[in-house]
Amino acid sequence: MLRAVAALPRCFIGDLTVSGQPLGVHATRTDPVRVLEEMKRLAVEQLGAIPGALYRPVEQALQSPSASAESFHDQAALLVLRQHSASHVMRFRQQIAQGFDEFRTPRIRDVALMGLIDEHLIDFHLAGQRLAEILDQRYQQPLDAMKHRLIGLAAALRLESAGNPISPARLADAFVETFGDAGLPEALAGLMFRQYQQELARVLDDLYERINTLLADAGYDAVGHYAAANRAAPAAPVRSPSSLDEQVAPRYPQPPAFNSANVPAEYAAHPAHPAHPAYSHAAPASAPMPAATQHVSAELAGLRAQLRAWRTTDAPHAPHAAPAPYGYHPHRPPPPRRELRVQEVVSIASLLQPEPPDAYARALTVSGRLAEAIRAHLTEGARRLGLNPEQTRFSVDEEDAIDLVALLFESLFRTHALQDRARRLYARLVLPYVKVALVNDAMFVQPEHPARRLLDAITEACEDNSAATPQDRELLERAAAVSQRVVAEYNEDLAVFELAHAELEDLLVQQRRRTELQETRAAKATHGRERLNEARSQADTVLQRRLTAPPLTSAVANFLVTPWRHHLVQTLLRDGAESVRLADAVQLGNALVEADRLAEAGRGRELADRLLALQPAIVECLASSGLDDGAARHGMAGLVRELANPDTPRALHAAPPSDVSDEPAEEGSRLWLAGGTDTIAHDPGVAALMRRLQPGEWLRLTDAHGEAVSVRVAWISPLTSRLLLVNRRGLRVLVAAPEELAVLVGAGRLLVGAERTPFNEAMRQLKDRLDYAVGQR
Structure with a gap:
């Protein structure tokens, strides 16, 4: 075909190019x-x-x-x-x-016998x-x-x-x-x-x-x-x-009257049938317009007004002027170019729909070029059907539909982390969505529109999906399959979008469960690391006090720095800061410092009694570092040998460097602070706003590579008030304090208040772009 x-x-029109003379009043x-x-x-x-x-x-x-x-x-x-x-x-x-x-x-002409015709x-x-x-x-x-x-x-x-x-x-x-x-x-x-x-x-x-x-x-x-x-x-x-x-x-005969009570179940169950609850169609012109429909119409009218103002002010994106119509004569005004009817444009798009979408895939790599590619392709399709582009033009409503779809797809790619492999998948959907916009522009304002829900599902399947696991690869393959199904089957019947969405939704439900597990693991891992860092920080504070005075032997100092500090950390993690075991562990450190003083004073009997009393606690401390009973007793013997000599040199010892650390999910994606959050320049008002964020809220984050990604607040730390941000796959993207997030907001890398669904977010970005272009901001 x-x-x-x-x-x-x-x-x-092949014979029209035989002569260079225009056909018009001078034709003979x-x-x-x-x-x-x-x-x-x-x-x-x-x-x-x-x-x-x-x-x-x-x-x-x-x-x-x-x-x-x-x-x-x-x-x-x-x-x-x-x-x-x-x-x-x-x-x-x-x-x-x-x-x-x-x-x-x-x-x-062939004439069939009447008896041979049905x-x-x-x-x-x-x-x-x-x-x-x-x-x-x-x-x-x-x-x-x-x-x-x-x-x-x-x-x-x-x-x-x-x-x-x-x-x-x-x-x-x-x-x-x-x-x-x-x-x-x-x-x-x-x-x-x-x-x-x-x-x-x-x-x-x-x-x-x-x-x-x-x-x-x-x-x-x-x-x-x-x-x-x-x-x-x-x-x-x-x-x-x-x-x-x-x-x-x-x-x-005239068609019989329709009565939904007599519709068989096999017809009424079809989503595209008028008896189905999900089916919607244009109301008769004489019917009163419901309040919801009036609201949709008003919202669409405002969006179209902005779009037409944008086309007027944004010259590079305005429709290109066509050459003079065929038959033009310089001494006569050119005949008006006929506006293509919507059904004509839909028919052109239907014929072009199965063709490879390479032009759209290339246009999606450059913002602002997709609308040009759509117009050029539709114009070429009109030429194939014998509609002379020099004598026809798109109507204003058709221009609106083309620009809205182009801006929508460009916004999706600009605001979501879509991989290059998804580019051709989206390019394949461009013409079907142009057809939807031509015959049912409510898609842009109705959240439950089937085409809108399908695009949300496809974006959810593709965003941040690098096909690293078999499940992710299966999800990408299913998204590609449903897009091909839409291309093959859509012909002004929105049931195709419903069926494609239902097919993809089955896998997305499984993906969401995996995402919840990933978020839980990320929250637990982050919480565990914060508790470990908190325990290490407390242990370092206690250790610092024991090393600053009085001077200690190397054996006692090394024991305090390594096994005793580790024992403090483990006790804090297992029993907490208010536990009896922690008090006993701290008392062990104090007793060893006191034993060192006794050894320095030559009070051997008192030292021997003290060490005998401390032996079980010292062996337990060494065992907590992974030493077995024999190795622990050997370490105890070495400590006793050094304390037995009163002339052993003693000195003040510096505290070891802290090993408090955090592992960012992506190198360069986190702010590293020197001296804590109080030392960074930030807006206190924005930081207060960040503290009011709740789990489940969506944000837009630009990572270190300049790529925009959707992130969600998955967890807020009860210890540090830091926020865990994850992507749509549940993987950790950033763990940051409110002050750090305030710095990102000030740098334009974090946007608060993003929409939950990709389509809503793309439409918000589209409206912001139009507002800015027409000077309303």
Whole structure:
């Protein structure tokens, strides 16, 4: 199919480049090929999007209160039909283009025997004939004039005879050829025919007028005959599209009224079915707007106003001006460029959706380039479908949708730690989300929107995920699979997003449990290290007092510095600062200092009695350092030998360096303090704000490498009031005091008050960017 699409521009506009002369008022009868190709371009451009515009009005008709209980079958069939919308648009465009090809190369069209056609196809053909008769009556005068002008055009092409390639009969046949094999129920087929007639009535007035003007300007004039026709017959009354509804497809009955009480469970259980609680659709225009809907509309209006002001003030991101339209003449003002209809842009995006997303992946590496890439890709897709970009343009709402999606995806990559391997995954989702924004822009303001929830789930799966474990790799693979599913299946049916989210959510539930375990381990490890550092600090204070005075022998000083200090730390950790065992351990140190004084004074008997009394405590102290009973007794003997000599030299000993330490989760990600938090310059007000943070609050942290990451307060230390910050995988990112966090806030590396979900945070960043750009801050 894609090869056929790529070939369409050649058959649509290939002959237009034969001559360098523009087609317009200067075209003459010597340019019949170019005139015919311009007619083809106009016809394909204006008629090509009609099939895609049929579904929503038909859906609303089926969901109206007047519908009966049997309409759920028609709604289910319509749901299937919409999934193939892109192929129907393509087939219809090919039928329109084929009419012009047959004009240049007349051939006998295939006619099937009535007995070989299925009954539902007979109904289709009869309804098509009736539609052609109605349109023939309505457009009798322009068709009559066009007929004689086409005779002149055929003569210039040296053709004996040729029919009108956009006659009502041809347009009816195009519809039958497009939807005839879709197996539509009778009621749904009738609604489709009636809606097709309304869409044709909206388009044909302008199209027939432009075709006649084109032929007349090119020299194929039928004014005389046209005037004669006006004198010969009164003008046919102009009927509104609604007045013709009852004349189309008389064999097809009106759809029965819809009654949700009679919907079978297999249909009602489907999330995309109107009977399902999760299904939402546009309310009828006459229905009063609920307060919640009014709030959403007001919020969207404000967002669009900001966006349009941003496009006006931010020149590099404004839509590029297109070249002069085809047929432009310097002595005449250029004709206005037609705005593409939303359904046309959606059809273009649907055809481009399966293509590789390399351009979007490259654009995501450079902020501000994604919108340009989207516009360029959609413009190229329009060219493939025969829509001349020099004569068409995006509407303001379509520009809004493109820019909002581009800014959203760029904000996600700017504010979340997404690895390079996730870039292609997100690039694949760009066009589906552009389509969602075109037909359902409530995604940007409704937290429960299916597309929004899916993007949150994918970001949760990808953020900080380096695929280091089998579980992380499985999560990345599942996220990639659901993105491919959205690309393959999404065609204006939000149920695809619901199903993809449910598929990914199963793994995310397991991931969240692992994250909770990681957070618990990180909190316990941090708490244990803080208790150890606190015990070491207290033991060092006690030791310092024993080493400063009086002078001690090396044996006693070494015993106090190593085994006794270690024994103090262990006792503090196991029994606490108020325990009896700690008091006994401190008393052991005091007794050894006193024994050293006795030895220096030569009071041998008292020293011997003191050492005998201290032997069990000394052996226990040595054993706490990992020595067995024999090694402990050997250490006791060495201490006794040195104290037995009164002349052993004694001196004051310096305290050893403190081994209080902390291990940062990532090198360079933590502030290292010299002298405590009181010595660093910080804002006391911000520090007070940091002390009020509670576990579960989200923040945005820029690490030492300049990468933004989502962090959450997982735990607050009861000893030091430091905060443990973890990422979405539960891994420790930073442990810092409130004063340290205040320094990070002042340096612009920490943002307090971040949103919990990635989509909300990206939208907040998007709004801040727009506010700043339009000068509201």
